[in-house]
Every structure is written in C-alpha cells, then in structure tokens.
Amino acid sequence: MIDLKLLRDDPEAVRASQRHRGEDESLVDALLGADDARRAAITTADNLRAEQKTVSRSVSQASPEERPHVLAKARQLAEEVKAAEAEQTAAEVALRTAHLAVSNVVEDGVPEGGEDDFVTLATIGTIPEVAEPREHTEIGAALRAIDTERGAKVSGSRFYFLTGVGAQLELALVNLAMEQAAAAGFIPVIAPALVKPETMEGTGFLGSHSSEVYRLADDDLYLVGTSEVALAGYHSDEILDFDSLPLRYAGFSSCFRREAGSHGKDTRGIIRVHWFDKVEMFAYVPAEEAKDEHQRLLAWEQEFLGKLELAYRVIDVAAGDLGSSASRKFDCEAWFPSQGRYRELTSTSNCTTFQSRRLNIRARGTVYDSEGRKLPSPGILPVATLNGTLCAVSRTIACLLDHHQQPDGSVYVPKALRPWLGGREVLTPQ
C-alpha cells in the first residue's frame, strides 16, 4: 500500500507513476475519494459514540422520574451508533480495496516501457566460446545429475530428480550462498514453505499473480513461490527496534510455482519448474536507506555470480514489467551458450514501505528535539523491505552445466564450489 500522506501531498506524482507503469491512473482518484469518504464516516461515528457514552453514563444517576426518558434517548443513540459504525466499516473496507489497487510508486530513473524495454546497466565476464553447445538437460543426463524423465513419471511435467553430483551441486550451492550471506551479516533462516492466506495476501502474491500460487484447499494453506513470503511475514504486525535495523535474513526454502501461463516455455530441463529450492536475501531497513540497500543486495548477488565464474549482465527492469510492490527491480541474467542468450538467474526488488505498510511492520525509534535532546515518547517510523535472490538452485545448476561445459563433455567446476564437491575440478560423465 502506498503512503496516503504522500498521496495527499502530491497526487500528481502518484498519477505519473501509474502512467509510467501503464496502469490506470483513475485508481488514484478513486483512492483519494475513498479516503475522503472514510474521514467523513469516522467523524460522524466518533461524534455519535461520544454522545452515546455521555448519555449511557447518566442512566444510573438519573432520578426515577427522568430515567425512562434518558433510557429512551440512550436506546435511540445506540441504534444510530450501530448504523454509523456499519458505514464506517464499509468506508474502511472500500478504502483498503482502493488502496490495494494502486501499485507502488516507481523510483525515479526506471526505464519506460515493458518487458523488452529494460536498460542494461553492466555486462560482466567473458562469454564462453563453445563450438557446438549442448543443453543442460543433455549434459545433466550424461553426468547422471538430472533426471527429468523420472521426475515426470513420479510427479509430472516440470519436475525432476537431482542425483549424484546433481544433488551434491545443490548442496554445494546452498552452502556457498549461506556462507556468503552469513559472512555479510545475514541471519540464516530455514523458512516454512506453507503459509496462511493472510501471509500470502499481505505479501501481495494473491493479486494479479494468484494463478501462479498453489493452494491446499483442505487446509486453507498456500505453498510459497519464494521464501520472501515467509521472511516478509516474519515480522508482520510487529514494531521493530529502529536501532536494530538493518535486519537482514537469508532464507532457504523450497519454492512452488504453478507456471500456469507459461505452457510451451522452457518445457525441457530445469530452468522453469514447479518446484525448486532457493536462498533468498531479505532486508528490513529505515525508509531512507532503501535505495542504498538495493545497491548492496545487487552487489551481493553479483558477488555470488562472480564466485560461480559466470558471464552475466545486470538489467534495470522497465516500469511496465515491475511487480506491483516493487519501486525498482534489477535482474542479473547469465549467459546460456546453448541458447545463445542471457537468462534471468537472480532478481532484486526495492519494495520501499509498500510491503511493510501492507504487513503492518513499523519501527520504534528514539526521537530527538531541535536541541538534540531525547524526547520521552519514542516515535513510530516507517520501514522499507527489499528482497533479492542469492541462489535459485535448479536454474543455477542448469546455467552452470551449460555455461561451463567443455568440448570433451565434462563440466568445469568453479573454484568456490570445489570445497563442497570433494575438491573436484571437473565433472566427468560416468
């Protein structure tokens, strides 16, 4: 949810942002109208409640002769309060609906346009020369690392088994990612992959992308598509200690995606699957720190890709391709020789205070007066949330096999992964 105070101060900025995204700017006026209606309803209800309170208290003190009269007045007021409260509730629901319909305000500098209108910010590493590149599926099968046939047999399309070095590769990547994150000060977290509807709703994944989400109807639980959901929900309805910020978590969990709209895309292999494991970075920071933190998350993603010795580029995602809660998004796309193009491996979004407002996450900070003295009442301050992929395992494995394939059919192992792979420098078909 966007900041209503900001909207009141500068509605045109929010309208401009909506246009930038290619979304309906009349939603902004609907929101302003809903807010006015709510204020009016609250004022009416407040006044009636105050009057009712006074009359109610006077009942027990009323003399026997005036008592029936007072009681009648009280009954009438009770009716009126009930009606006014119903209107207030309706106005508040309408406001929330209108509020949720407006996407986050896009950060200055985000490219105009849609999916293809990204701006490339950096291109890093040397694209490997591979004469006749094979796909990761073929390489994975030869190494007995990836078994998509049995994945399909057991679970259906877009499922897979990782076996042998494939399984070891996953553990190596997770270990490397977690080690890096912990060294950078992240709190490692193993997060639940099943969450309640409120959590899923609060993180915004039941909006336009609800068809992507698996739901367990019998238990009214959702399977997360990313541990961002659990990590954002972790501090929901909490007031954090402002001085403890930034709070950084590195969450590991399985991720589940229905891939409902992607029939025919990446049907082979493990680039696009219904289930994969992922290490996700999630940060809670003071609102004014968000932009800097976004750069830090991007830097950590790049550090990780560097350790994997991959050639990749960083793109600044265009406004029309941003999720509703992101004000800006950077993707890192690594080179896949067999496809002759870059494919997304990681993504980091700055959600500013949009997500935390929705999840009711704030911070309590010490407030100082103009002379720098502490004031007795601590202030409540807004918190920004940001997320970034550290390692989406299955896609990263696909990339590693493709990117580091050798003419003799073996696969080069980046130095950073070797400690977790028994020191192996290459993976060789059996």
Place this chain on the structure above:
RNA sequence: GGAGGAUUCGCCUAGUGGCCUAUGGCGCUCGCCUGGAACGCGGGUUGGGGGCAACCCCUCAUGGGUUCAAAUCCCAUAUCCUCCGCCA
C-alpha cells in the same frame, strides 16, 4: 482427533455489568535531590484514527451477539499450555 486450562498497555499483574476515562510492580524515560552517582521523591511511558487546534473516538487475542452500558455475560475462531490418542 478428544478432554481441560489460558490470552489485560515491553514484562509480570489487579480487575465477574455502570466514576474501568484499567490497578500495582518491574523495566524504560524526564525532572528534583547530589560535587558526581546510588538510594529516595515526583512526572511520563500501548497502539491506531479524526481535527488547524482545544480536544475527541477506537483498542483488554480476533470476529460476532446480549444490553441504554461489556475487560467482565453468551457464541464462534485463532494461538499457547497440560493430559489422552496417533506418529516421524
């Protein structure tokens, strides 16, 4: 799955229909005292919302209900605890 019990402002806690407009303690904080401290004394200390302001409204796990009036009575739900059952 079954049977009980619990949930009050950071923590503990008083409170069984009407000055509860919520008690007391701890903690925190401001002030006084002091050369400076400790002790002591006094004040402040849940959030949210409306209003230019004075001030007002809501908030006793959540949602309903009864009543002129609910922390208090009734119903439902959630979470936690104990016991039983089942089970890694």
